[in-house]
Amino acid sequence: MPRSSHGFSPDVAAALSQADRGLRARMGNHHALFDYWRFAMSTICGVDAFYVGFYREGRKIVYPYTFDDTIAIKRYIPPEVFGYGPKGQAAWILRNRRPYTFGSDNGLLLHHGVSFGDEERVSADAITIPLFEYRDGVPEVIGLASIQTYKSNAYTEEHVRAFEWTARSVMTVLAREREDDLNRRELAAPVEGASENDQPSVAEVVQDVSEILADIHTSICALEEAVPTGERELVRLVREVRQRCEQGQTKTMDIISRPSVHAENLLNSLSSKEREIAFLIARGGLTNKEIAARVYVTESTIKGHVSRILRKLEVEQRSGIAARLEHFFD
Numbered sequence: 001m002p003r004s005s006h007g008f009s010p011d012v013a014a015a016l017s018q019a020d021r022g023l024r025a026r027m028g029n030h031h032a033l034f035d036y037w038r039f040a041m042s043t044i045c046g047v048d049a050f051y052v053g054f055y056r057e058g059r060k061i062v063y064p065y066t067f068d069d070t071i072a073i074k075r076y077i078p079p080e081v082f083g084y085g086p087k088g089q090a091a092w093i094l095r096n097r098r099p100y101t102f103g104s105d106n107g108l109l110l111h112h113g114v115s116f117g118d119e120e121r122v123s124a125d126a127i128t129i130p131l132f133e134y135r136d137g138v139p140e141v142i143g144l145a146s147i148q149t150y151k152s153n154a155y156t157e158e159h160v161r162a163f164e165w166t167a168r169s170v171m172t173v174l175a176r177e178r179e180d181d182l183n184r185r186e187l188a189a190p191v192e193g194a195s196e197n198d199q200p201s202v203a204e205v206v207q208d209v210s211e212i213l214a215d216i217h218t219s220i221c222a223l224e225e226a227v228p229t230g231e232r233e234l235v236r237l238v239r240e241v242r243q244r245c246e247q248g249q250t251k252t253m254d255i256i257s258r259p260s261v262h263a264e265n266l267l268n269s270l271s272s273k274e275r276e277i278a279f280l281i282a283r284g285g286l287t288n289k290e291i292a293a294r295v296y297v298t299e300s301t302i303k304g305h306v307s308r309i310l311r312k313l314e315v316e317q318r319s320g321i322a323a324r325l326e327h328f329f330d
Contacts, residue, residue, distance in 0.1 A: 008165075012158060015043050016165055023169045027177060034065035037145075037170055045159045046149040049117050053090070054131070054143035059083050061090055061144075068117025070150075077117060088113045093130050093144045099160050102126040103153075110148075124152040127160050129167055133175065145170075206252055213249045220245055266324060269312045277305050278313070282322040 008016065019040035026033040038050040051066040061084055066077040084090035089100060089109045102110060102125045110126050131143035145167060149155070220242045227235050270278060273295070280291050288302040295302075310316065313324045 008158060008162065012044055012162055015040070016162060019043075019166050020169045023166070023173055027173050030064060033170065033173060035067075037166060038065075038067050038147075040166055041147050041163060044162050045147070045156075046151055046154050047147045048150050049123065049148040050146065051116065052131075052143065052145045055090075055094065055141070056081075059085070063116075066116055070118040070121060080116075082114050084113070089128060090144060093128060094141050097130055097141055099130070099164065100126075100128045101155065101160060103155075121150055123148040123150060125149050125154040127155050127163050129160075129164050131167055131171055133171060210249060210252050213245060213252060217242065217245045217249065266313050270309060274305055274309050274312070277302065278309050278321055278325060281306070281309075281318055282325040 019037075022036050022040060023033060026036055034052050037052075038047060041047050041050070048069045049067060051063055053061040053063045056062055060081055062079070062081050064079045066080070068077060089112065092100060092109055100109060102123070107123070107126070110123060110128070126146060126148040128144055128146040130141045131145060132139040133142045134140075145163070147155075147159075147163060220238065224235070224238045224242060227238055229235070267275065276295065277291055280286050280294065286294070288299050288306065292299045292302045306318070309321060310318075313321060315321060315324060
């Protein structure tokens with residue numbers, strides 16, 4: 001079959017054009033974005049299994065989306081976090097910065113990793129590609145994505161290039177989201193000690209999860225009201241799901257409702273003066289000069305206290321002090 005001017009056959013080129021439009025239309029909804037990516041690739045080649053993962057510190061990978069066509073009930077696999085070793089596929093992708101194909105080693109590297117989906121069936125062909133993010137114009141590998149099938153010799157070089165092409169569209173969407181987020185942050189009031197690289201605190205993450213569960217709870221309640229009263233078994237099942245959601249909401253808030261033993265030990269490591277200064281920083285975001293005026297010492301003395309507080313609380317920035325002490329606020 002002749003290829004288009006872009007190096008793809010006409011059918012694949014048309015599918016990629018449609019995929020790009022569909023991916024960009026799903027900005028802001030990552031599940032929909034990855035789900036459509038999987039669907040888009042399935043219009044080009046066979047896709048029995050698919051996943052997207054992002055590297056994290058400590059040899060960890062977060063898998064926000066995993067799909068296996070053989071899994072019953074929507075073929076959905078919950079997001080997971082796994083570690084990876086130095087000799088597996090994830091480490092290979094990070095090290096070599098290029099696609100891995102089943103045919104390159106007859107699947108040895110693929111099968112060296114953690115299984116997912118239907119673990120009784122073994123993939124017979126696969127393509128795994130690196131996901132790049134540009135930082136100061138330099139591409140860095142931040143994740144990986146894989147399509148797999150139970151049919152042998154299913155994927156061609158064109159499929160590899162098509163997968164890479166769609167990956168660039170996906171990463172463009174994610175990059176645009178980050179740009180929009182940074183633009184919104186510029187409109188917010190600045191917080192002393194905070195930086196663009198600050199990670200959200202546990203409380204902020206829990207709050208986000210709580211809001212998601214609240215939306216789900218609202219939908220379940222609407223469903224419960226819509227079920228005919230005569231459908232007793234269905235009413236029971238929906239009510240049970242609602243109760244589990246409510247239990248999940250309570251457990252979620254429990255995470256930030258009490259301090260951990262580690263947090264208490266860190267707090268106890270502070271002297272009475274350091275504790276006073278730490279709470280002034282955490283509660284009011286005061287500057288060293290303002291704190292010095294409150295506790296009647298010099299600004300240089302406060303700088304010394306802050307340095308020791310950061311070290312004892314095992315944080316690098318002043319914003320981390322608030323995160324450590326938020327459980328102890330009245």
